[in-house]
Amino acid sequence: MGFLYGIKNYFSLFGPKGVFLAGRSRAFRRTSQIGVAISAIRHPLYLRLRNSDVTLLRSIFLEGEYDWFFSKQPHAIGDVGAYVGFTSIVIVNCSPEARILAIEPESSNCGILRKNAASYPQIEVIQAAFWKENTKLRIDDPGGGNWAFQTREVNASDTDLPSGGLVDAFTLDKVLSDRQIAFVDILKIDIEGSEKEVLECSDSWIGRVGVIVIELHDSFKPGCSEAI
Numbered sequence: 001m002g003f004l005y006g007i008k009n010y011f012s013l014f015g016p017k018g019v020f021l022a023g024r025s026r027a028f029r030r031t032s033q034i035g036v037a038i039s040a041i042r043h044p045l046y047l048r049l050r051n052s053d054v055t056l057l058r059s060i061f062l063e064g065e066y067d068w069f070f071s072k073q074p075h076a077i078g079d080v081g082a083y084v085g086f087t088s089i090v091i092v093n094c095s096p097e098a099r100i101l102a103i104e105p106e107s108s109n110c111g112i113l114r115k116n117a118a119s120y121p122q123i124e125v126i127q128a129a130f131w132k133e134n135t136k137l138r139i140d141d142p143g144g145g146n147w148a149f150q151t152r153e154v155n156a157s158d159t160d161l162p163s164g165g166l167v168d169a170f171t172l173d174k175v176l177s178d179r180q181i182a183f184v185d186i187l188k189i190d191i192e193g194s195e196k197e198v199l200e201c202s203d204s205w206i207g208r209v210g211v212i213v214i215e216l217h218d219s220f221k222p223g224c225s226e227a228i
Contacts, residue, residue, distance in 0.1 A: 043119040052145035074185035081190035085116035105129040131169035132201035172205040189214040193221035
């Protein structure tokens with residue numbers, strides 16, 4: 001992002017205060033957390049400046065990436081790869097009766113997610129990864145920003161486990177059964193390549209899902225498109 005474009009972007013999103021805070025974060029080389037009011041959203045949203053949170057905020061709330069129209073109101077929704085919760089927030093403001101399971105494995109993202117979900121009892125935050133079996137996975141940072149963390153199986157040769165250690169990983173069967181949910185109307189999946197393993201082992205739960213909304217990552221892991 002160019003410097004002038006960045007200033008215009010922050011000004012359009014947050015006004016003069018946002019430009020000042022972003023400049024201060026840049027000068028001190030640290031990420032600042034702010035709360036912002038968004039039209040048609042009942043409670044303030046929390047995000048980190050100089051971070052992929054800003055790009056996602058624009059795409060969802062200004063460009064309408066998840067402006068869905070429901071011909072029938074959903075009862076249960078899975079937001080898998082929930083990141084900081086923006087998708088869950090959009091949905092719960094459109095469908096306040098829906099129950100939303102927001103699943104996010106990475107701890108710093110999950111901290112912001114919990115703050116954003118705190119005012120919405122319909123949203124349950126689950127810090128875990130979505131996977132083909134119930135196990136523990138490691139979280140890797142490929143350097144693409146906070147929204148690009150990846151999960152993978154632990155190998156016998158792994159001696160450099162990240163500082164956060166391992167994260168719980170669950171199948172959709174377990175998540176739904178533990179909460180006595182029989183059917184998910186919408187399952188949104190954005191899990192940076194892990195969709196390949198998940199979809200290849202989906203026979204036991206695919207019949208419990210109405211609609212899947214998914215971002216595929218063949219550039220990270222060949223075979224994701226074939227899996228779906």
